C-alpha cells in the first residue's frame with residue numbers, strides 16, 4: 001500500500017485497528033516521504049539482497065525495501081501490528097513477518113533458513129531504547145551481513161560514527177570500528193516522525209569487514225576499552241586501574257610496555273593501542 005507516510009492514512013488505519021502508540025517500544029513512525037526510499041536505496045545494492053528489518057511498525061520502510069529486495073524478513077515485537085501489516089503489505093509475496101524480540105532471536109539461523117544464496121543486509125528505523133544493544137548484538141554475533149543501515153538518534157549517530165581520537169569518541173565508537181566502517185549518511189528532523197520525538201535523528205550505515213587488529217583475547221580487549229572510557233575525564237592510567245581494580249604501578253608498567261603515554265585519555269587511543277594494552281595484560285594474567 002502506498003501513502004503510508006500520510007498522517008490521515010496512518011490515523012485511519014491505526015484507529016480502525018484500535019492501535020495506540022507505545023512509548024516504551026520506541027514507536028515513532030516515519031511520515032517524511034523522502035526518508036524511506038533513501039534508506040532502502042542505501043541498504044539494497046542489487047535485486048539479490050535479502051533484508052532483515054527490525055521493527056516494521058505499519059510497514060512504511062518495509063514497503064520500500066520490498067520493492068527493491070529479493071526478500072524481506074521483518075521482526076516486530078508488538079503483536080498488535082501484525083494485522084496492520086497484513087493489511088498494508090499483504091500484496092507482497094516476498095515478505096515474512098516474525099513476531100519476536102530481535103534481542104532474543106537466533107539471527108544466524110534466521111539468515112540460514114530464509115536467505116539461502118542471497119547477500120544479506122539489515123535495515124531499520126531502530127527503537128531508540130535498544131539502539132546500542134541491537135547494534136552490538138548484530139556486530140558481535142559475526143553475522144554474514146554486508147551492511148547495517150539504521151536510523152538512530154543524532155547523538156548516537158555522532159558517537160557511533162566518530163573518528164577515533166576525537167572528543168565524540170567513546171567505548172562504543174571503538175567497539176564499532178573493530179567490526180566495521182561506519183558512515184553517517186544523512187540527518188532526519190524530529191518532525192519527520194509521528195509522534196515527533198524530542199530529538200533529531202540520522203541514518204548511518206555500517207559496512208562490515210574483518211577486524212584490523214588481532215588482540216589475543218577479544219573479551220579482555222573489550223574489557224580494557226570499557227575500563228579506559230569508564231572515567232573519561234581521567235587518564236587511562238587512572239581509569240583502567242580503578243575500573244579493573246589493578247595496582248596503579250602495574251598499569252603504569254603495562255602502558256610502558258604497550259608504548260602508551262601514561263597521561264593519555266581514552267579518546268586519544270587507537271584500536272592498536274587498546275589491543276597492545278590488553279595483550280600485555282593477557283600475557284601477565286593468563
Ligand code: SAM
Pocket residue numbers: 025026027028029030054055056057058059060061062075076077078081100101102103124125126127128130
Ligand atoms: N519502521 C517503522 C517506521 O519507520 O515507521 C517503525 C519504527 S519504530 C521507531 C520502532 C519499531 O520497532 C516499532 O514498530 C516497535 O514496535 C518495534 N520494536 C520495539 N522493540 C522491538 C524489539 N525488541 N524487537 C523487534 N521490534 C521492536
